[in-house]
Amino acid sequence: MTETLSGAQITIRLLERQGTRIVTGYPGGAILPIYDALGQSTVIRHVLARHEQGAGFIAQGMARATGQVGVCMASSGPGATNLLTAIADAKLDSIPLVAITGQVPRAMIGTDAFQEVDTYGLSIPITKHNFLVNSAEELLEVIPRAFEIAASGRPGPVLIDIPKDVQTQAIEIANWPEPGRVVPPPAADPALIAEAAALINAAERPLLYLGGGVVHSGASASAVALAEKAGLPTVMTLMALGTMPVDHPLSLGMLGMHAARYTNLLIDECDLLIAIGARFDDRATGKVAAFCPQAKIIHIDIDPAELDKIKNAHIGITADVQAALDQLLPAVFENSRKNWADRSIALKNQFPLAMPDADNPRSHFGLIRTVAACLDNGATIATDVGQHQMWVAQAYPLRRPRQWLTSGGLGTMGFGVPAAIGAALAEPQRTVVCFTGDGSILMNIQELVTAAEENVNLKIVLMNNAVLGLVHQQQTLFYGERLFASKFRAMPDFIKVAQGLGIAAVDLDQAPNPCATLMEAIARPGPCLIHASIDAEQKVYPMVPPGAANRDMIGA
């Protein structure tokens, strides 16, 4: 049986067939046919953001929390340009995202038409792939393909730009394409796996280095199993936090710029570094020439271009991390490596992570620990970008993959609130907490309205030091204490702002018993802003100064 459908109807039908149940976006002239068709869908729920960047991050939050492809939409011109930051963010953190933008009709492309911008050209460097759709027929190929590309291999964002006349073009459809699905990559070369196992078995001081790829691959349990079997002390990148519970005896927490000293020092001593789904980012390695100077390197990644990009691997394996671990685990000998474990414990005792004032809920670490004490491992923790992000990375007891949503690669202020809304929409059974700062929250503050409208179970913990903390810190430490443009002279009343935008708000500064107030606010369903002033003079310590080796940390 054939149906006659418009390009817009085909687009929505293909999204339905993909299994998409929530899309988020913002309408406008050039995407109205798609919105008209979306309004008729009984399957897909549309969440209206209040800014296209918010829509992009809401979709990212859904993708980060679930691993499923997130979908967002925007109109042409400013709608598309506003999406770009969220798309670039997804590219750097390898988040599967399909962004659909309206475009001016084909006949007007290249005429500088109203709200025309070269969305295709603009999105080339920040997408995994992109499409400009030339006909309604093409949608049948492009949309499933976009989902396949976004989810397969190393995940990433795909943009589909659809001219308005393609959306309104009606065609007859007899057969629907299969939905786009993950295409499994080829298995790892068994010879390389055997070599890797031999290297691990022969190593005296091997260390496991886990990256975000472990989360994407769903390989956390296997990574922990490898660490346990072979006695591997384990470091995680910012993106991998939660893959090994932070209080696991083998966990050394996060490595790099704001790691604990013992973590970076132990990496200096290892004789074999096993990097899995990690990309030797500069914030993780510090000065590359001085990173794991004694170690041979085994590098497993699904993206062959990551092998030998920053550090040459002695054994480089292109494979899905989970599949590679399945092959590797039986070949690795059980070994507790007692001496190495003792060395790890000794360093940890000698150079622990200092968390001063952690018992005081009015201090930055104390606030984070108190929030954690109110929640179990089911809670999802999002952050914005800045000092608060690093403090939460250091202090929150993350124990579950996909528990932790943070903008790692691009470091986008404004990420937190919309991403947390997305996580709460995707998994309404969980409590979602977003730690943010007074700088970051203002970058997407309008999404508080979306949180109110959707009544998501989101608690925003605003750590307010009235400065741009990381800028303030760098200016203090490295720019002769010349504080410029980092201190806010005007500060909004965030309690009134939150209430004015429709969500509940509590001020821990005014609470006689901040722990009780915090617990109450977190336990109450629905969105809530929790405001807490913190000391602007506090630094993220310890710290690897820019350009320095990881062993040369400064601060407590």
Place this chain on the structure above:
Amino acid sequence: MNSFNRAEQQAISRAVLEIDVNNHAGVMSHVVGLFSRRAYNVEGILVLPVGDGSRSRIWLLVNEDLRLAQMMKQVEKLEDVIALRRHNADHAVFSDLESFFRP
């Protein structure tokens, strides 16, 4: 395209890349943009459709430095790239064109 003089140009070792791609309006941007955003200079570009026109072949003349292997891996990741082959700098595709590029 860069600040090397002719003598310096000749001293730099070169490579020729032959890239089979899907033929559509954006594919050149994808390939050339990849080199420019990674600050990798492209000295020469040739492209024409092949066969029935559904595919094109792009020839690039590039400087050979330590990053070339990484660039080739990045090229191979582009969805529209079907195949990538590397040749020596003396490949006929560019040397036969020299008469068209006399100052």
